């Protein structure tokens with residue numbers, strides 16, 4: 001029997017779709033050459049919105065819109081929509097991705113994100129950092145004051161051979177319950193990413209934001225209390241870690257102003273709300 005849809009699910013899906021269309025309206029246009037497409041259930045609506053936009057506003061003659069996937073599933077969504085995929089490593093050397101659209105598992109007030117709930121984070125970060133701007137699409141459940149409020153743990157992509165030593169280091173950093181992510185049904189064993197790596201989910205205390213630290217809080221990990229940037233940097237130092245699912249630091253606009261290419265943080269997050277509205281948090285409006 002097909003699973004029953006609950007009204008809650010319908011509301012969440014409607015919120016995702018509404019946010020995706022609004023993000024598409026404000027950040028996609030048919031003259032773009034390279035557009036990044038993230039992973040997960042929300043981005044499916046982002047691709048739908050782009051497809052609709054292209055139907056109404058076809059690209060100029062002889063112009064191709066190329067879509068850069070962030071993994072196997074993302075490529076499938078692009079192809080099924082009849083859009084043209086281009087692998088990240090086939091991008092022309094000097095080319096930047098104009099915009100990338102992606103979801104998130106949790107977003108804090110300063111637009112730091114947790115990503116990787118669906119085991120995609122490494123390629124998402126690659127694409128975000130090669131994009132002039134990352135635009136995030138999410139529903140109301142993801143909007144929180146600080147990270148690790150509702151979402152329980154930080155996804156970390158690790159080399160299979162290093163899983164036990166990474167778990168041991170995470171314990172020392174204040175995450176005694178960090179766990180290797182395993183299949184829950186149908187198959188036993190660890191989940192593998194698009195890089196054939198494993199995912200460890202590491203719970204920590206609710207994270208402080210960079211603004212908390214600027215205002216004098218200590219997020220250095222003493223007593224297990226970390227801030228986003230210190231924890232991300234510390235986890236990244238563990239040998240065997242490929243990437244950590246914390247997207248923080250500069251956004252694309254800030255990176256380019258500093259003479260760099262792109263940043264990990266979104267320039268804007270579109271939250272589909274329970275009441276059917278879309279709430280937009282824009283980086284430029286956030287108090288530094």
Ligand SMILES: O=C[C@H](O)[C@H](O)[C@H](O)COP(=O)(O)O
Pocket residue numbers: 038039040041042043102103104105115116117118119120121124
């Ligand atoms: O690993 C998956 C990605 O980081 C997703 O973008 C994230 O988990 C959000 O997924 P969803 O849109 O399904 O909530």
